Amino acid sequence: MNYLYYPGCSLEGTAVEYNISTKRFMREVGANLIELEDWTCCGATAVESISSLLSLALPARNLAIAEKAESADEILVPCSACYLNLKKVEEKTKKDPEVLAELNEILAEEQLQLKGRVRVRHLLDVLSRDLTPKDIESRVKKSLAPFRIAPYYGCQCLRPYPVFDDPESPRSMEPLIEATGATVHSWKMGTKCCGASHMNTKMEVGLELVGAILKGARGADAIVTVCPMCQINLEAYQNKISKINGEDLQISILYLPQLLGLAVGLQEEDVGLDLNLAVSKEFHKKLTGIDILA
Amino acid sequence: MKSRSLKPLTPSLKERSNHDSDKGRNMSQSPQKENEYETSPPHDTLAPVKDMVRACIQCGTCTGSCPNAFAMDMTPRKLWRMVLLDRKDEIFQSRTFTLCSACYYCTLRCPRGLPLTEAMGKLKQIAARENLKAHKKSIRFYKSFLDSVRRHGRVHEMEFMTLYFLSMKDPFMPLKFTSLGMKLMGKRKVSIEIPSREPNSLEAIFRKVEEMEERI
Secondary structure (H helix, E strand, O other), X not given: OEEEEOOOHHHHOOOHHHHHHHXXXXXXXXXXXXXXXXXXXXXXXXXXXXXXXXXXXXXXXXXXXXXXXXXXXXXXXXXXXXXXXXXXXXXXXXXXXXXXXXXXXXXXXXXXOOOOOOEEEEHHHHHHHOOOHHHHHOOOOOOOOOOEEEEOOOOOOOXXXXXXXXXXXXXXXXXXXXXXXOEEOOOOOOOOOOOOOHHHHOHHHHHHXXXXXXXXXXXXXXXXXXXXXXXXXXXXXXXXXXXXXXXXXXXXXXXXXXXXXXXXXXXXXXXXXXXXXXXXXXXXXXXXXXXXXX | OOOOOOOOOOOOHHHHHHHHOOOOOOHHHOOOHHHHHHHOOOHHHHHHHHHHHOOOOOOOHHXXXXXXXXXXXXXXXXXXXXXHOOOHHHHHHOOOHHHOOOXXXXXXXXXXXXXXXXXXXXXXXXXXXXXXXXXXXXXXXXXXXXXXXXXHOOOOHHHHHHHHHHHHOOOOXXXXXXXXXXXXXXXXXXXXXXXXXXXXXXXXXXXXXXXXXXXX
């Protein structure tokens, strides 16, 4: 399995453990990730608030670079915001040749051209459809049976383009979590918005949204995410939110490939677990208490 | 450029000043006349948003699906009606459009299949282009982000937050983020170094986009 790989800016900064664990876990299951050369920012969610044309041009540049690399025709994207921006270009250029022509006029500035040959895929899409739960089960060295895990999907890997899961009631993470031996925490908050950049510009609204998600996770040992924005919103403000709500809402937050990596026997540092902002002592304790399967 | 979906949001300056003198213009009826330019952009800037929501049947599915509706002073359903009625003052004095976090629930569920999240984005673009004072926090945040991208090709989180704090000129604002900043630095996830200009600047692409947006 060869995939072109677009990590995106967050995975070089606040979400570096998502990068580490994605690469390491994919290698573990025999997938080959080829990082795009000279990739640039997709525009994140900020660009749509400034210019529609730029919001397509920035991801288009990366897709054009991906097309030049002939080693694979699918591009794997772990960040949901990057994924949606790239996917939007794929969808819009497929439907409207005029959009494609306009983007190519811009890309000509860098002697690049977009034809529409590369398929954009979210990490969760690849994990849930290109692998089978058996692929993971057969590699499990550390059964995560003592853990109850809440799957958090967030928004932009599901909506507005329903590609690999039901955008209202997604289930794609469940077989993956179960394959590790862990129990799935059943809840209704897995598709609710974390507030995205509200935490920076309208913090009181962000705190309210994240508070509701943390409350929904009561009883779980950890929430797993597939997006750097969701991850940092869920992990970084737990003290403040606990104080506002008058109850302890602290919970461990992991990226999905970190959880899967731990199950297949990778060490905590192999999946960058020391870099997370919210991994509780109890979580570590449970983890070290598990015997490694022969 | 013929594409409808990529039509620029604002008319050229010349067109705009013509519209400004239209007698049918209702902005002069605003009770807050002195502030009107700070909150209200010129006349027909709403046209592309109107095109997107013209088929709205006012069912309220968008409001019922919106995670941020609780914090809005005008529901999304009402906002679309205001767009169609050309009530610019109400729209841009309200903070409803700035509260869209692009979760795409409304877009997914709209029974008329309207691109409502995109329409919210268009309203944000109008506010940014007109540099409306009432929304300066969000506008500066997005602009700081893109400044960083334009220069370096990739986002440097610490630089862009620094640009944002500087542009807000609020000495207390960074304090809200100090503890997170320290945590991130402790994990060596961000550094306080501001990177120098790098070869993968996106200047050419940004310029070309600006040129094309001016063209019509």
